[in-house]
Structure formats: C-alpha cells, structure tokens
Amino acid sequence: MNLLLFLLLILAAGGGIYCLMRTFSSPQDRLPLNARWISELSLDRYRPMLRLLETEDLEFLRNQPGFSPGMVARLRAQRCQLFRGYLRCLKADFARMCLALKLVLVQSENDRPELTANLLHQQFLFALTMLGVQFRVWLYRWGVAEVDASGLIRIFDSIRIELQDRVPAAFVEQA
Numbered sequence: 001m002n003l004l005l006f007l008l009l010i011l012a013a014g015g016g017i018y019c020l021m022r023t024f025s026s027p028q029d030r031l032p033l034n035a036r037w038i039s040e041l042s043l044d045r046y047r048p049m050l051r052l053l054e055t056e057d058l059e060f061l062r063n064q065p066g067f068s069p070g071m072v073a074r075l076r077a078q079r080c081q082l083f084r085g086y087l088r089c090l091k092a093d094f095a096r097m098c099l100a101l102k103l104v105l106v107q108s109e110n111d112r113p114e115l116t117a118n119l120l121h122q123q124f125l126f127a128l129t130m131l132g133v134q135f136r137v138w139l140y141r142w143g144v145a146e147v148d149a150s151g152l153i154r155i156f157d158s159i160r161i162e163l164q165d166r167v168p169a170a171f172v173e174q175a
Contacts, residue, residue, distance in 0.1 A: 038100065038167055041093070041160050046153055049086035052079050053140055053147045072143075080141045087134065087149075090156060094126055097159045104166045115166075119159070126155045 058072055101119055105112055129152045139145035 037096075038163060041097070041164065043153060043157055043160075045093075046086060046090055046156070049083055049090075050149060050153065052083050052086070053137070055146065076141055076143065080137055083137055083147070084134075087130065087137075090152065091130060094156050094159065097156075097163050098123055101159065101163050101166060104163070115162075118162075122155055122159055126152065126159075129155060 058075065061067060061071055061075060098119060101115075105116060105119075133147060133149050133152055136145050136147045140147050
C-alpha cells in the first residue's frame with residue numbers, strides 16, 4: 001500500500017513538472033500587439049468563472065423536488081467542462097499578454113531588468129497556480145474539494161495592468 005502511494009506521488013510530481021515545462025515552452029500562435037486587443041483586455045470576461053463552481057447552485061438543486069444524486073454529478077461534470085474552457089482562454093490571454101510585454105521590452109530604448117524579472121516571476125506563479133487550480137477542478141468534479149481561482153485572476157490582472165501601462169499611448173491611439 002505504501003509503495004502504491006509512493007508511486008502515485010511520484011507520478012503526480014512528474015505530471016506537475018511536465019505541465020509547468022509545457023506552459024513555459026508552448027509556442028505562441030499569434031502576436032498580440034494589437035491596440036484594440038490590449039485596450040479591450042478586461043477581467044469582466046472571466047468574472048463568471050469565479051462563480052461557476054460555487055456550491056450554492058448544488059445546494060439549491062439538492063432542495064428541489066425530484067432531486068437525484070446523478071443530477072449533481074451531471075451538473076458538476078458540465079460546470080467543470082465550462083470552467084476548463086475558461087481556464088484555456090485565460091491561459092491563452094495570459095500567454096499573449098506576456099508575449100506582448102516581452103515585445104515591448106525588446107522595443108524599449110531602456111533596459112528594464114526589474115520588469116523582466118517580475119514578468120518571469122509572474123509567469124512562474126501563474127503556471128504553478130494554474131496547475132493547482134486544475135488539480136482542484138479535478139477533485140471538485142468528484143465532490144472532494146472546492147475551487148478558488150481568484151489567485152489566478154489576480155496574477156492575470158497584474159500582468160494586464162502592466163501591459164496597459166507599458167504600451168505606448170501613440171500605439172493605443174491608432175486603434
């Protein structure tokens with residue numbers, strides 16, 4: 001039994017490292033430096049995801065006539081699928097924002113090592129937090145845990161603000 005637990009822990013750790021490495025090495029499909037895209041970046045797109053896995057809806061469902069445990073299982077599965085879609089969009093937007101910031105840094109006349117270090121730190125935190133949220137979504141699906149994605153949203157927002165502050169005003173006005 002202890003050997004099985006040890007093997008599961010090794011497998012989970014290996015999977016986590018693989019996901020982190022994949023996050024940092026994934027190729028970007030599009031260049032994001034588009035003034036309209038930057039000006040339209042908003043947390044409003046991701047607000048619904050914060051409420052998607054709350055337990056109030058499940059409690060409401062449990063109190064309805066004709067309730068069956070299978071209904072909760074189906075609702076959890078559907079909500080997890082939607083939540084994972086939000087996570088994919090959030091990850092893609094975050095990657096594009098990071099790429100845009102890197103392009104701004106490359107084009108800048110002044111070196112900004114503190115901004116570069118902060119960007120790398122935020123990317124690492126985002127990947128690590130994303131991994132934790134994805135694991136908790138998996139646990140939520142089976143009724144074991146709750147999911148809080150607010151930390152992920154905070155990291156996303158800090159990069160969004162940094163990007164909007166760094167993009168030259170003349171570039172945004174061209175939109």
